[in-house]
Amino acid sequence: MALMSCRNLTIFYENTCAVKDVSFDIEAGDYICIVGENGSGKSTLVKGLLGLIPLRAGVVRCGEGLSPTAIGYLPQQTVVQKDFPASVYEIALSGCLGRRGLRPFYGAEDRKKTLENLKRMGIYDLRGKSYRDLSGGQQQRVLLARALCATDRMLLLDEPVTGLDPIATTELYDLIGRINREQGVTVVMVSHDFRYAIEHGGKILHMDRELLFYGPTKAYLKSDACRRLTGGMGK
């Protein structure tokens, strides 16, 4: 069975349909970029996969022992989040919450995993600093470390490079690529960076409320959906 199987997902906000009848499978090790115009339902779909908003119809099934609480999620950053008054270490550690279950405190394993992920993200030396005093790129690394504390199986990233300068963007993309290739973590990423998506994504999922395309990037580049988004750039 696939790592995650989604069938006929439909999501409404009150009377407005944001995601309509979307079906696809995510295989272990996939690197999937979700593309589409503003308001096409990308973030809504991701929240639906995580169970953060209710489905009007359809079903999400996890396979291969994956549990929805063991998926690392990096949401779109808001201004409030950027000002969050906690230390780098505390924020990364909070990614272990889902695994903590009914235990009242974090365990030694949680703390070890947090420090490992801070090292992996190259921000170990910043662990005592306040999150709100960091640059945008450093903040995103903290949130990525947090997401990795929640999982070693699957990451859902919603526009992780928004607001970053080109160097910080490249560095974050490199980190995400390495997590996928070297640690075998499945990555599903909403991206407005079309160039990056087609160069690095193994598969493309193109949303326009409905699913316009899902499959290997090579096939996507020859598709009508790609031409529609790029005006022919993908050909």
Ligand SMILES: Nc1ncnc2c1ncn2[C@@H]1O[C@H](COP(=O)(O)OP(=O)(O)OP(=O)(O)O)[C@@H](O)[C@H]1O
């Ligand atoms: N909380 C909400 N309440 C009502 N409508 C919403 C809400 N969130 C999103 N929508 C609407 O649902 C549709 C899909 O929004 P969504 O944020 O999923 O799109 P998106 O493709 O991620 O957009 P963007 O690329 O701009 O981030 C849009 O029409 C949006 O206005």
